[in-house]
Amino acid sequence: MNSRPAALGQPTIRTGPECHDQVCVTCADQAVAVRVLELTADGLAVADTDAGPEEISVALVEAGPGDVVLVHAKEAIAIVEKKS
Template sequence: MSDREADRASGPGCHDGVCITCSDAAVEVTVVQLLDQGLAVVDTGESREEVSVALVSAAVGDTILVHAREAIAVVGESSQP
């Protein structure tokens, strides 16, 4: 098995230096935790990753659009008070 095949077999996440949030297309993810310095932990549906939310006003539970580990829009706000 090649290194590339081993990476893919290990499950979701980064493969060949490309993470789910670093692909050419922006992806929708859910904010699960806000961190200091404009960062957040998000749920991609396959894993959890740390991204920047410095350009948007995101809250825990919000659905955000992420490209290259940078949130570029809030597309669904949390229903939590």
């Protein structure tokens, strides 16, 4: 979620998506573990998230379908569990 300063003494005005009580892969300040469903073109994959399937980048890791990866800002940054 993006924010911009408001006038002095006024609350910050937020722009962009609101995730409410759940953490989303796109705008979270923390990494989230998700399972890779399928690999697509150009280092991308479809992952199973709490919000449903989302496209993420797996360019930094050697992940495949069934693997659980740690994702921050739609980028897989580590493999948590390899599919057996």
